[in-house]
Amino acid sequence: MSDSPNPPLTPGSGTRSETVRVRRAPKFSVFLIVGAALGLLTALVLTFAFNGSAAESQNTGLIYSPGQVFGFLALICVTVGVAVFAVLALVLDRMSRARTREVRVDRETVQGADAD
Numbered sequence: 001m002s003d004s005p006n007p008p009l010t011p012g013s014g015t016r017s018e019t020v021r022v023r024r025a026p027k028f029s030v031f032l033i034v035g036a037a038l039g040l041l042t043a044l045v046l047t048f049a050f051n052g053s054a055a056e057s058q059n060t061g062l063i064y065s066p067g068q069v070f071g072f073l074a075l076i077c078v079t080v081g082v083a084v085f086a087v088l089a090l091v092l093d094r095m096s097r098a099r100t101r102e103v104r105v106d107r108e109t110v111q112g113a114d115a116d
Contacts, residue, residue: 016107023100031089032082039081043073 047070056063064072 014109016109017104018107019102019104021100022103023096025096026089026092028086028089028093031085035081035083035085036078037081038085039078040074042081043070043077046073046077 047066
């Protein structure tokens with residue numbers, strides 16, 4: 001066994017030149033996580049920014065605790081945040097296609113010798 005970084009070339013090995021397209025694209029998962037986090041933060045701010053009363057709800061006749069209000073708002077705000085940031089990621093992805101450039105690359109195929 002040798003310590004050389006390049007294995008010996010066999011008849012099936014070779015180099016081929018190709019043209020490929022390169023572009024920068026946004027990571028959708030990061031956009032979705034940021035949208036969810038901002039939605040959660042918005043729900044937290046909305047829950048405690050307005051001093052809710054301890055009176056019964058006119059629609060249901062129940063009294064809701066701040067934790068329940070936060071839960072309701074979190075369901076709505078996180079969903080809206082994820083949706084808005086997903087649309088933003090899609091728009092940025094479409095815009096990045098305009099900046100696609102073609103580069104020429106050399107593709108090597110190397111088949112190492114079988115060691116028995």
